Amino acid sequence: MSNITLLGLSGALRRASANRQLIREAARLFGTADLTEADLNLPLYDGDLEEGEGIPEAVQHLAAQIAQADAVVISTPEYNKGPSGVLKNALDWVSRTSGTPWADKPVAVMSAAAGRAGGERAQMVLRSFLVPFQSRLLSGPELHLADCRNQFDAEGRLISAPYTKTLQVLMDKLRVEVTR
Numbered sequence: 001m002s003n004i005t006l007l008g009l010s011g012a013l014r015r016a017s018a019n020r021q022l023i024r025e026a027a028r029l030f031g032t033a034d035l036t037e038a039d040l041n042l043p044l045y046d047g048d049l050e051e052g053e054g055i056p057e058a059v060q061h062l063a064a065q066i067a068q069a070d071a072v073v074i075s076t077p078e079y080n081k082g083p084s085g086v087l088k089n090a091l092d093w094v095s096r097t098s099g100t101p102w103a104d105k106p107v108a109v110m111s112a113a114a115g116r117a118g119g120e121r122a123q124m125v126l127r128s129f130l131v132p133f134q135s136r137l138l139s140g141p142e143l144h145l146a147d148c149r150n151q152f153d154a155e156g157r158l159i160s161a162p163y164t165k166t167l168q169v170l171m172d173k174l175r176v177e178v179t180r
Contacts, residue, residue: 011076018148102133118144
């Protein structure tokens with residue numbers, strides 16, 4: 001398979017967030033692939049909005065990106081022991097689109113958080129959010145990047161060998177799923 005397309009979904013909207021950096025590092029370790037970073041700055045899900053105006057164009061675009069990607073890499077921060085509202089909102093909106101963009105899609109999940117658990121609880125909850133979509137969610141290895149603000153060098157590369165090794169194994173497994 002040539003020109004593998006990875007879609008990155010960051011649960012943080014900040015351009016310089018550790019979760020965006022982690023997605024970029026995952027793509028680098030994945031190897032030859034085209035990375036697209038999805039825009040999750042969507043309106044809050046509102047049934048009245050959906051009924052009155054339909055699915056927003058930005059949501060339709062996101063669903064199309066998911067459908068067209070060969071694999072999806074998701075990274076979430078942990079807010080109050082769960083994934084970000086930004087990420088949950090995007091998942092809720094995409095679930096309202098026609099078709100099944102997530103079906104049988106290889107998906108790797110990771111988390112980056114300031115705390116010492118590295119977003120472990122957020123990642124566990126996120127995994128449960130993905131179950132209804134019937135994607136090919138990788139079971140591991142799990143990457144919970146703790147103290148995330150201090151884990152990247154000036155070029156955006158992970159500085160910790162154990163984290164880098166875990167991310168490499170996860171990306172190797174994702175590549176196998178893509179070519180399966």
